[in-house]
Amino acid sequence: MEITEKLLTELQNRLKVGSRRGVHLNAITGRSRYKFDITRLSHIDENLPQNFINALLSELPLKFKVSWKDNVPDLNSLFEEDQAQLVRITKSFENLINQTDAIESEKGINTFGFGFPILVRRDQSDNKLTVAPILIWSLRIKRTKDFNTWEILRNDEDPIYINEVLINHLQSDSKIEIDQVSSEYMDDGLIDRNELLDICVNLMESWTCNKKLDFKLSDYAASF
Known part of the structure; x- marks a missing residue:
């Protein structure tokens, strides 16, 4: 293959702005074994997803327990679909643990994280959707x-x-400049609800009036 200037430019651009196949620009879980939508935890307890968000924004150190041992004493007492959902959650968590353990063992890097909130936008260059986390919390699961x-x-x-790949992607696609998160937000090691709102407002102010941001409760926990 001939290495041309055009090829090198395209490669550099991909390294800088990422790909929609990667989790940084594609938080849609789909059938991925290495992404998990936190709203699925409502099959264990309807309040569990919101409880996790509340804990994430207020507790350090964080030690959040996910369990259906006490909620479901007898799996056979549930409807078939409810049983299947709990089994899928178990498999998903085990896949995430095995994946992150394998990468950390091989490369010494913890790759388990949570992305929130999610920005959904249609790109100018090709009219395709980008669904990306704005902030990423580095976490561990065991x-x-x-x-x-x-x-x-x-x-x-x-x-x-902040999701650097998203920042670069917005600049490349729409010439939108996004500032880094101020260190003042991180002085206590937490980003609380009000600080998160400020970050989102600042992001929206960076947008031109004819662009649209859509935030929703979603997450990913995957290999980055």
């Missing part, structure tokens, strides 16, 4: 000794960062 119980953890050494 099994516990209890049956069907896991813990999602975060300490003050686990960073929160």
Whole structure:
């Protein structure tokens, strides 16, 4: 293959702005084994997704337990579809743990994270959707000794960062300049609800009047 200037330019651009196949610009879980929509936790407890968000924005260290051991003492007592949803959640969590453990063992990097909130926009260049997290929390997930119980953890050494791939993508596609998150938000190692709102408002103010932002409660926990 001939290495041309055009090829090098395209390669550099891809490295800078990412690809919609990657999780940084495509938070839609679909059938991916390595993305998990937190709203699925409502099959265990309808309040669990919101409880997680509340804990994420207010607790450091974070030690959030996900379990259907106490909620569902007898799996056979559930309807077939409800049983299937719980089994899928178990498999998803085990896939995430195995994947992140394997990468950390091989490369020494923890790749488990949570993206929130989600920006949904249609790109100018090709009219396709980009569905991307604005902020990413570095977290850890582990099994516990209890049956069907896991813990999602975060300490003050686990960073929160703005999605750099999204920033570069917006600049490349629409010449939109997004500022970095102010260090003032991170002085205590947390981004609380009011600070999160400020970040989103600042992002919207960077947008021109004919662009639209759509935020929704969603997440990903996957290999980055």
